Amino acid sequence: RGFAPGTWDGLRLRGHTLGVVGFGNIGRAVAQRAEAFGLRVVHHTRRSTGLPGWRPLDDLLGASDFVSLHVPLNDDSRTLLDATRLARMRPGAFLLNLARGAVVDESALIAALQRGHLGGAALDVFADEPHVPPELLAMENVILTPHLGGGSREGRRQAQELCVENVLCVLRGEQPRPECVVVAPG
Numbered sequence: 001r002g003f004a005p006g007t008w009d010g011l012r013l014r015g016h017t018l019g020v021v022g023f024g025n026i027g028r029a030v031a032q033r034a035e036a037f038g039l040r041v042v043h044h045t046r047r048s049t050g051l052p053g054w055r056p057l058d059d060l061l062g063a064s065d066f067v068s069l070h071v072p073l074n075d076d077s078r079t080l081l082d083a084t085r086l087a088r089m090r091p092g093a094f095l096l097n098l099a100r101g102a103v104v105d106e107s108a109l110i111a112a113l114q115r116g117h118l119g120g121a122a123l124d125v126f127a128d129e130p131h132v133p134p135e136l137l138a139m140e141n142v143i144l145t146p147h148l149g150g151g152s153r154e155g156r157r158q159a160q161e162l163c164v165e166n167v168l169c170v171l172r173g174e175q176p177r178p179e180c181v182v183v184a185p186g
Contacts, residue, residue: 018040021044024070044057065093069098069099073100077099079102081103094118121136121142122142
């Protein structure tokens with residue numbers, strides 16, 4: 001068949017805005033990489049970070065071409081992006097949920113995608129895992145992947161070494177490294 005211009009066209013990242021919701025270690029790493037591709041980055045946390053680019057959530061949603069979620073699941077973040085907030089997103093924007101499935105109201109997301117309000121979504125978490133709503137499976141503007149960002153030999157080895165290091169810290173009566181302490185939700 002040969003080359004067909006337009007068939008594989010995507011969006012140029014340079015000049016677009018990425019809104020990062022949750023600006024901890026992962027959110028900051030995503031922002032750093034996005035800036036390298038020429039994206040403007042704004043971010044949101046419950047309280048202002050005092051850093052340039054911090055926005056209240058509703059402002060971030062309206063200003064972003066891409067919204068990337070990096071928050072823990074808790075009472076404050078459960079269905080953080082509900083129908084009202086999804087409607088505040090810029091028409092044609094893309095949602096990336098890389099946090100926890102229940103941070104997004106999946107029914108509202110499906111409706112926003114079906115109406116054409118959102119340009120697409122990339123999800124590696126789901127509200128009722130391992131169940132994925134069939135509507136999402138059928139959409140061509142949705143990318144679904146398993147939640148395995150650390151799924152590399154090196155990443156797993158590093159996680160194992162961190163576990164051993166923290167066990168040794170505790171056995172010596174020391175505190176484990178704070179960035180390695182995981183608190184289970186609810």
